[in-house]
Amino acid sequence: MNENQLRNKFKEDLSELLTDIKYVITQGHPNPYAQVCADVLHEHNTRVFFLDRLLTILGWCLGPKGNVTEEARIKAETTRFMDYVGLNEDTNAPLMIFEAKAWGKPFVTARKPDDRRINEELIAAAICHVLDGNTGNSSPVINLWHDYIKQIIGYVRTMKDNNTHDTPCAVLSNGEWTVVFTNPTLTFITGKVSSRDIHTFNLNTYQSDADSLFNLLHRSLLTKEIPYPLRATQINEYIRADSIDSVYYGVHVYYEETGSRFHGPKPKILIYPVLIFQRSDGVFAIVSNSGENFPMDYVKNSNKNTSDLSEHLESVSSCLDELYEKCGGELNLTLEISPLNKFPGFPTKSSGPLSSTAIIKQIKNSYNEWFVVTGKEKHYLSDKPLIELCRFHAWAECRTENQANGVSAINTRSTSPRIIFIDSENHHCAHQAIFDRKKQNAIY
Numbered sequence: 001m002n003e004n005q006l007r008n009k010f011k012e013d014l015s016e017l018l019t020d021i022k023y024v025i026t027q028g029h030p031n032p033y034a035q036v037c038a039d040v041l042h043e044h045n046t047r048v049f050f051l052d053r054l055l056t057i058l059g060w061c062l063g064p065k066g067n068v069t070e071e072a073r074i075k076a077e078t079t080r081f082m083d084y085v086g087l088n089e090d091t092n093a094p095l096m097i098f099e100a101k102a103w104g105k106p107f108v109t110a111r112k113p114d115d116r117r118i119n120e121e122l123i124a125a126a127i128c129h130v131l132d133g134n135t136g137n138s139s140p141v142i143n144l145w146h147d148y149i150k151q152i153i154g155y156v157r158t159m160k161d162n163n164t165h166d167t168p169c170a171v172l173s174n175g176e177w178t179v180v181f182t183n184p185t186l187t188f189i190t191g192k193v194s195s196r197d198i199h200t201f202n203l204n205t206y207q208s209d210a211d212s213l214f215n216l217l218h219r220s221l222l223t224k225e226i227p228y229p230l231r232a233t234q235i236n237e238y239i240r241a242d243s244i245d246s247v248y249y250g251v252h253v254y255y256e257e258t259g260s261r262f263h264g265p266k267p268k269i270l271i272y273p274v275l276i277f278q279r280s281d282g283v284f285a286i287v288s289n290s291g292e293n294f295p296m297d298y299v300k301n302s303n304k305n306t307s308d309l310s311e312h313l314e315s316v317s318s319c320l321d322e323l324y325e326k327c328g329g330e331l332n333l334t335l336e337i338s339p340l341n342k343f344p345g346f347p348t349k350s351s352g353p354l355s356s357t358a359i360i361k362q363i364k365n366s367y368n369e370w371f372v373v374t375g376k377e378k379h380y381l382s383d384k385p386l387i388e389l390c391r392f393h394a395w396a397e398c399r400t401e402n403q404a405n406g407v408s409a410i411n412t413r414s415t416s417p418r419i420i421f422i423d424s425e426n427h428h429c430a431h432q433a434i435f436d437r438k439k440q441n442a443i444y
Helices: 003-027 043-057 119-131 143-163 184-190 210-217 219-223 232-237 310-331 395-400 432-440
Strands: 068-075 079-087 094-100 169-173 177-181 198-202 244-258 266-279 284-288 299-301 306-308 360-362 369-375
Touching: 003 043, 003 210, 003 219, 043 079, 043 094, 094 143, 094 219, 119 143, 119 184, 119 198, 143 169, 143 184, 169 184, 169 210, 177 184, 177 210, 198 210, 210 219, 232 284, 232 310, 244 284, 244 310, 266 310, 266 369, 284 310, 299 310
Parallel strands: 094 169
Antiparallel strands: 068 079, 079 094, 169 177, 177 198, 244 266, 244 369, 266 284, 299 306, 360 369
């Protein structure tokens, strides 16, 4: 969906959410250990009934495969747990810290009844009070809100101190009210506090302020997502010459099954050459040459009177040369291609921020497509073997050494198991030990 469609969908879903939560509050939610329905939502129920859904309709995905970490553990002076942390899927860096409070907890309240400052100015004053090292008893806000502000400041500072991350957005919300801090690093760390960086909403204004909520908190806008495939002519929309950290050759690998089920489907691999840019903020931009692709097929080589991948590899190389020139021309820059050992790795769910060294990334929502970073090389395959005169491309030769994989030679491509290269081809290996090692790291 484009931005307008996402915005309209959010407004529709927000209206439904507000209707549902008003019903829950009016009727009370069931408590199996009480004789009557509870009339107060505790923090857990606030999250279940309202905040989880609010984040979902804002484009965030909760759960094990999502882009939101719940109860994220951080260590500062004491171990703390942040309720929600929205992550950039390219870098695992935090995009949003979202701290939940229980429904019914009071909105920001001035300590002195005659303090008539608007909410944003009152919160700004309370932040300055905390940053100056003052205690809650002398805060311009009630003690509860003094503690809330100390808590969110601590989270933002810890993310900066421990992980060198500047968090773009921080949120306090109990559902009935929401406070969004749009420049947490400047506000909480640098100490340049401005009411312009503080935005408040409540249950009665959510619908009328839906556009503002969308602009501040929707995942698509916080991530500033770079679409794929990105054309060379689009590159200046997302990358400036002075924002490039590194550039790599790579390929988009697509596996498919072709042919009739009656005669046995055959596997096919298409290679889409790509340039992979990494910006200084860690975000990747992947540029394709108008979707040009090349089947990975052995073709008769008239010079050698054999079949090999030379034609395929030359086509991929030529396509990357053309893409390199186009991107350099758009950026008015001579691009420097970096070696593979400089690539920081695609982040993985099991790794900490930017700690992974994976050079392969499965494309989202596809089990048969991957990005493979190749560094200065233009393909993950080579036309020339690393070991000259290796006999073990042939099953019969492996059998003589009692190291053959399987009970017979593989003479046809197969989809189950997935077999692309067959007996005696340069890229086929029939050696049992090598097969076992490859299986542990297979991408398809």
